Amino acid sequence: MIRLTVLAAAIGIGIAVPYVLGAYMVSVLTLGLIYALYAMSIDLMGGYGGLITLGQGGILAAGSYGVGYVASRAAGGTGRQLLYGLLATLILSAVFGVMAMRTSQVYFLMVTLAQGMIVWGFVTRSTALGAENGLRGIARPAAFSAYWKYYYLCLAIVAVSGLLMGVITRSPLGLSLRALKDSETRLRMLGYNLALTKFYVFVLSGFFAGVAGMLLAYYTNFVSPANAAFATSGRGVLMVILGGVGTLFGPVIGAFLIMLAENILSAYLARWTTVLGLVFVLTIMFAPGGLVGAGRRVWRRMRRTGGSPGPTQTDPLEQTRPPAPSAAETSAGLSGGPTSKQT
């Protein structure tokens, strides 16, 4: 119920935005929406299945380059651009999925990292794809060329994709994905085909990342290897962590915060990356479930102290929310200082 209210409120605000804010803010928020979709695609695999990818930027770039290649080198129309973008995304996700589906944990991380670097290395070298300088001249479809129309297009696509991902996490596939994260051995004992599950999820997640990549190409009107760089992949993971792992809605918040910091904060503060870094450290130390996790904790505490005993609402996602990285573990890696243990 609460979740539905929040979701409705979010969409309501989303629709109201262009009426309230100026052109520049709306374009920053459009970018936020696109990255929200991208971060959700990482969360789908990482947050629910424990399959953390460091190569999602490569798949994002596949979507962008598919569109960009047709637009700037082959002079094809929107239909063909979308087709190529989707094909590039799906083929690449399928190939990478096959490469990664038999690995897990750190090995999965390493394989995806390598995959991301392969794409980056390829696009920085390929003269057909413009090498370092990238491809220019990607025009939005005429119907969406105005900034606010494009914003609504992105809002619609991101909302629908988010709902789809929500459905996926509740489907049998999503359930086996969660089980996969809890115990691979048990799942295998029960007769599940682990590799196939991972492959499906990889391709699905890749599909959403590719859609984000295509939206990004139309948004910026160009595509460059920066789309495939490690920074893009890492940024996605940070958005997920900041917002809340395994919540789908959390990455949306994370994406908006990071985009706002990059574009607005940086105008006033030369050291904005440092601020961002501090925010991450603080999040991990004091709100390991991300902002959404912290919000939930506060909400529960308020209800408990607020009187009405009522049955404690158990959130189906709450059980699968990844256990917070214990403070000791995190601080060992990040700050080295002792912190109070989370309850």
Next chain:
Amino acid sequence: MTRRIWSSVLALTLLALLAVGCGAPGGDEEVSGEEVGAGATGEASQPATSGSEGGSTATGDPIKIGFIASTTGTAAASGQDMVRGWDLYWELNGGAAANRPIETLHEDDAGDPQIGLNKARRLVENENVQLVVGPLFANVGYAIAEYLGEQGVPNFQQVSSADDLTQRQRIDGVLRVGGWTSSQTTHPLGQWAYDQGHRRIVTICSDYAFGQESCGGFVNTFTDAGGEIIEQLWNPLGTQDFGTYMAQIQSANPDAVFSIQVGGDSVRFVESWNSFGLKDSDIALIGGETLLDQSLLRNMGDEAEGLISVGKYAEGRDEPATQEFVEAFDEAYGELPSYYAATSYSAAQWTAQALEEIDGDIDDTEALLEAVRSAQIETPGGPMQLDDYDNPVQNVYIREVQRRDDDRLWNVPTETFDNVSQFWEYDPQEFLDHPVYSRDYQGNGVWPDPQ
């Protein structure tokens, strides 16, 4: 287990972020967003909006100019120098042109084309700037040029040097005011190397667009003159160890080596060149502009002294236009100005002169561009004037690293090529019929002879 992975991913990414945030010691040019190796902390402390109109007595409406540079990220040091050069001019000249105060809005693109584009959007849509100057990186340059071209806001690119921006992919309203193309300085260098008696040369160049274009210019004219390129080595951006390359150079035993590197790579290259004993050997080293730029000489010692490179700017040039600038910069910031500072200063000179000519009526874009195109400027790098393709025709210097009386290193010109065009001595149309220099196309063999 998953928990551990999440935290290690976080730690890793934070490290990367920190590295990017701190910036590299040297000046990297046109890096496309990846890390090149970070070290010393760049001094990112200039205010977001510098009140250049501080001591101004001008009474007209202010002119708003957006200035985009990478003041954080891998090229932070170079980006800072751009800002310093630009601000210095306005500080020295009352912060005004044509009786209108100049208000500069500084933006940082962090070396990322997407951020750069958003900054350009902010400057145009939110701040209503009438001119955008910058950026540093070629890919950011392409990204914002396209957008600004659509918006009809003029863009002066004084640092990003991708050949095609003023050659095959020109955008109306985008002018290289004070800038250059990558191959502009290396064209005369190839000819010069041949004239020095070198016949067999090995090139070792940074393996990305800027390195490939610079290298192409050299190879093209050197082979046209009759020289032979016996081997072309390409090192990736961010090469930590040049040992294997030095060994290959030694075994090839050429007359000379041409090298173009950027940022930390330059420092490491020069270091290896010395420690492998090549500096004292018969093999000559010929460097491109960014191999021995002043921003890097600050971090170099004896290993750099006496080395030869080419440049559109030489801080040791004994002319008032150069020395007045160098002294003012030294006094203001305690360092000798790099080429990033010099070109940004030149861009400011140019802008001011054009504004004077049109009486500060910057809203008349056509008149502004016309004034810029017809201006002749005496910059710290020498006299400059735009060609028909909006790239400056300018002097190119053969420079030698020398030690000053105060023990600092600087580049002193030993020879000057006057008024070099981006097309060198080739016919522009014929030049443009060939593809842009890349790893696949270095202009050797199939190129037409100079006129």
